[in-house]
Amino acid sequence: MNINRFCSLKALTLATLLEVACLAPAISAAGETKSALTYNNGAFEPATLTVAANEPVKLTVTNTSDAAIEFESFELNRERVVLPGKTIVVLLPKLEPGEYHFFDDFHRDRSQGTITVR
């Protein structure tokens, strides 16, 4: 093995470990990804979530604004009202890699986000 190949393999391994480390806190022992969204000031935070593919997801959505919102995603087939100051849990099945858009149906023009599955 030449030095260049060794270095690139090492870099790849490091990158993989870093990626796993980033996802690891969100994965429970039961093989279920836990993730969270907060809605405030007309926007979801974070606007982009990354979750692991082929793992069920337990998504917590907290509405800290003073108006009701409706978390909705056509691609995920989910639709849930969240009253001000409340938190709900949205259960998602194992997802294929890809991008899944979600929005607040009550303020669709300005409140959107994406769940990236990889």
Added chain:
Amino acid sequence: MNVVSKALAVAGAMVILAQMIRPERTNPKVTKALDAPADVSAILHRGCFDCHSNETVWPWYSEFAPVSWLVARDVAHGRRHLNFSTWDRYEGDPGTVAEKLDKIRMFVNAEKMPLWFYLPMHSSARLTPADREAIARWATTEIDRIQRASGVTMQEPSK
């Protein structure tokens, strides 16, 4: 050829050309049909299924543009919001199932569904007060059952 004749000729040509743009009019596979009592199921089939299922009966006039574009758009929109033929896709999240049922109850009770412009060509879709009551009763029973079974609480129950 006077102006009216020219305008008619142009309009006719546009209508003929419009026929070349054919929207997709498909009925994808039913993955899991909604499980409802026979009477409620019959009402939903009659009043809702053309736009909210994969069992659309495409009317003859949906063959011709520009009506075909509008019908295809309405069906796509209806299926996106609620599809009785892919009920399994909601079932992984009891809260979503309850929410869908609540919306059905709300829109039917408020006589917002079926849409007014759908009814002149589909008189059988017209819902009687008894039909609306049957749907509301069934939806309420189902929501209660889901809430008891899953512990999910509706955030904003509609009347």
